[in-house]
Amino acid sequence: MTALENREPAAGSAADTLLRVDDLHVSFKGRGRARKVRAVNGVSFELGRSETVGLVGESGSGKSTVGRAIMRLIPADSGRVQLDGRELLSLGRSELRAARKDVQMVFQDPYSSMNPAMVVADVIGEPLDVQAGMGRSERNTRVAELLEAVGLSQRHIERYPYEFSGGQRQRIAIARALANHPKVVILDEAVSALDVSTQNQIINLLEDLQAETGVSMLFIAHDLAVVRHIARRTVVIYLGQVMEVGPSERIFEHPAHPYAEALLSAVPVPNPEIQRRRERVVLRGEPPDPTNLPLGCPFVTRCRYAMDVCADTMPELTPVDGGGLVACHLQTAGPNLAGRSLDALGVEAEPIVPPTR
Amino acid sequence: MADRADVAVPTGPEVWRRHAQDHRVEQSLDESSAPLSARARFLRRFLQQRPAIGALTFLVLIVLAALFAPLLAPYDPDQNDIRNLLSGPSGDHWLGTDHLGRDTLSRMLYGARVSLLAAVQAVSIALVLGVVPGLLAGFFGRWVDVVIMRATETIMTFPPLLLAIAIVAVRGPGLFNAMLAVGVVFAPRFARLVRGLVLGVREETFIEASRSIGTPAHRILRRHVLPNILSPLVVQISLALGFAMLAEAALSFLGLGVRPPEASWGALLQVAYNNINRNSFQAIPPGVAIMLCVLAFNLLGDGIRDSLGKEIRRGT
Numbered sequence: 001m002t003a004l005e006n007r008e009p010a011a012g013s014a015a016d017t018l019l020r021v022d023d024l025h026v027s028f029k030g031r032g033r034a035r036k037v038r039a040v041n042g043v044s045f046e047l048g049r050s051e052t053v054g055l056v057g058e059s060g061s062g063k064s065t066v067g068r069a070i071m072r073l074i075p076a077d078s079g080r081v082q083l084d085g086r087e088l089l090s091l092g093r094s095e096l097r098a099a100r101k102d103v104q105m106v107f108q109d110p111y112s113s114m115n116p117a118m119v120v121a122d123v124i125g126e127p128l129d130v131q132a133g134m135g136r137s138e139r140n141t142r143v144a145e146l147l148e149a150v151g152l153s154q155r156h157i158e159r160y161p162y163e164f165s166g167g168q169r170q171r172i173a174i175a176r177a178l179a180n181h182p183k184v185v186i187l188d189e190a191v192s193a194l195d196v197s198t199q200n201q202i203i204n205l206l207e208d209l210q211a212e213t214g215v216s217m218l219f220i221a222h223d224l225a226v227v228r229h230i231a232r233r234t235v236v237i238y239l240g241q242v243m244e245v246g247p248s249e250r251i252f253e254h255p256a257h258p259y260a261e262a263l264l265s266a267v268p269v270p271n272p273e274i275q276r277r278r279e280r281v282v283l284r285g286e287p288p289d290p291t292n293l294p295l296g297c298p299f300v301t302r303c304r305y306a307m308d309v310c311a312d313t314m315p316e317l318t319p320v321d322g323g324g325l326v327a328c329h330l331q332t333a334g335p336n337l338a339g340r341s342l343d344a345l346g347v348e349a350e351p352i353v354p355p356t357r
Numbered sequence: 358m359a360d361r362a363d364v365a366v367p368t369g370p371e372v373w374r375r376h377a378q379d380h381r382v383e384q385s386l387d388e389s390s391a392p393l394s395a396r397a398r399f400l401r402r403f404l405q406q407r408p409a410i411g412a413l414t415f416l417v418l419i420v421l422a423a424l425f426a427p428l429l430a431p432y433d434p435d436q437n438d439i440r441n442l443l444s445g446p447s448g449d450h451w452l453g454t455d456h457l458g459r460d461t462l463s464r465m466l467y468g469a470r471v472s473l474l475a476a477v478q479a480v481s482i483a484l485v486l487g488v489v490p491g492l493l494a495g496f497f498g499r500w501v502d503v504v505i506m507r508a509t510e511t512i513m514t515f516p517p518l519l520l521a522i523a524i525v526a527v528r529g530p531g532l533f534n535a536m537l538a539v540g541v542v543f544a545p546r547f548a549r550l551v552r553g554l555v556l557g558v559r560e561e562t563f564i565e566a567s568r569s570i571g572t573p574a575h576r577i578l579r580r581h582v583l584p585n586i587l588s589p590l591v592v593q594i595s596l597a598l599g600f601a602m603l604a605e606a607a608l609s610f611l612g613l614g615v616r617p618p619e620a621s622w623g624a625l626l627q628v629a630y631n632n633i634n635r636n637s638f639q640a641i642p643p644g645v646a647i648m649l650c651v652l653a654f655n656l657l658g659d660g661i662r663d664s665l666g667k668e669i670r671r672g673t
Binding site for chain 1: 561562563565566567568569570571572573576580581584585587
């Protein structure tokens with residue numbers, strides 16, 4: 001986690017890119033005459049080999065949708081998703097089936113993500129059956145190996161999912177995801193449903209597994225403390241658009257985007273003294289209706305630094321001191337603010353849209 | 358972590374084993390009091406359901422009686438005893454005789470074969486015709502759903518008995534045709550039930566998880582969807598067996614089912630009805646048998662339903 005600040009290329013990309021998501025758009029059609037919801041609106045980021053990238057945002061920000069679109073579980077409107085230089089979004093049926101081996105997913109809910117009628121051997125072994133066409137004994141050997149790898153026992157191979165706790169189930173889900181030696185694992189809120197001590201165990205497990213297998217991870221979460229711990233780089237998205245990308249350390253120490261700042265101030269600090277003393281940025285107002293986004297920055301309705309320009313011009317992603325990119329007019333116009341908020345410099349800006357309530 | 362990419366990545370069992378030592382979880386699944394498997398749990402609960410056990414015992418006895426009818430029956434079912442026409446119960450004929458002097462007990466035993474087989478036939482046909490369309494309609498939705506559901510509704514608009522009579526009229530009387538008719542009548546019910554159940558299961562994350570690894574649809578249906586809708590389906594099957602038996606009786610009573618001289622409980626009832634003014638007892642054995650069997654199938658269905666607890670779907 002050290003000595004990476006300035007090795008970061010200007011584009012906020014990874015040194016050895018494995019997965020490249022470029023200008024991804026996903027929308028959902030409403031029923032009847034309802035307008036379509038633009039869930040992902042031009043998201044771009046890169047994931048390096050053996051790297052973990054965090055994808056954060058509040059609920060409804062489209063972070064899970066990004067993951068699902070990469071997996072091709074939902075169709076993307078436009079954009080490119082390249083794995084090892086190979087375009088995934090345009091693959092035909094049979095090519096896609098082969099390519100799915102390389103990208104696996106761990107889902108949030110450890111309860112509904114496992115077929116209650118299947119024993120562990122079948123849950124973990126399903127990718128081996130479907131993608132590798134393994135024989136039964138070979139498969140069960142591999143499943144036993146995977147069970148041990150995630151800290152369970154191979155004696156559990158004939159158990160049903162309901163016999164396991166949430167954390168244990170998530171270990172099973174991880175074993176399943178790793179079964180076929182994927183290149184990328186997308187963890188969609190994989191630890192959100194777990195209690196804190198179990199979260200830690202799972203995070204440590206993931207880190208160790210990554211060190212051993214070299215798998216890349218896209219870690220989707222709303223819990224920033226967890227992301228900071230596991231991800232080398234973080235992508236902050238809001239209403240389907242990238243607000244800030246960069247090294248996790250820099251984003252967590254000096255968030256450049258007001259949204260990132262607000263998200264971070266919502267993370268509780270274990271020390272009650274500090275927790276009481278520190279300044280909190282409370283987000284006011286509601287996120288705008290995703291069927292009818294503002295012309296400019298989507299965060300304009302809630303941003304405490306909002307300026308006139310924010311309402312009608314979407315800021316470009318601009319390099320930030322300390323690495324990464326940010327899409328904010330505070331960072332593009334005027335002198336270099338070094339990633340520090342205007343507030344800290346004593347500049348007050350009137351919110352152009354008064355907070356509701 | 359940044360330079361791990363160029364380190365040779367160790368794989369294989371030795372890594373996993375080393376790894377296992379670091380991450381061994383507290384074994385909250387203690388081995389001594391191993392939780393019961395789903396099957397064992399079902400069995401234990403089922404054994405506590407007295408009515409269901411009684412029903413199952415009764416049905417097993419009926420099936421055994423039907424299987425061993427040639428050994429158990431005191432007479433040939435078609436043999437006439439001209440001196441004893443329409444007799445009541447006696448030492449020679451425990452359940453009396455019909456208007457042709459045939460032994461009712463023997464005919465009941467042979468009739469059980471026909472009635473049970475007919476019920477199984479009808480329900481099997483209904484399952485084949487109903488479950489697959491229901492699965493497809495529920496899983497694929499959109500136009501597949503529309504087409505299949507409108508087709509089942511079309512069938513359901515016909516009064517069941519009328520539809521059965523129409524089918525028999527077209528294909529000619531006979532037990533198989535009668536049961537085909539009953540199967541067609543039941544198929545839409547299974548289709549609708551299955552469709553509804555599939556709609557519930559379809560949105561589960563494990564279906565999405567399976568799709569994400571590229572599992573073909575037929576495998577998802579077979580491995581993920583079907584096992585998870587099985588319990589309500591089994592209940593419905595046992596109820597349908599009861600109804601099918603009743604339907605067979607009704608059709609045979611109307612002369613659309615088995616053809617004389619073959620016996621079925623429904624046919625026996627019809628003969629007894631025709632002669633009810635001369636000997637009212639003859640209607641009782643087939644009537645009671647039909648009633649008890651239908652009751653037993655229903656109790657069995659209820660018992661299975663109550664034994665398949667929800668905890669199979671969710672952790673306790």
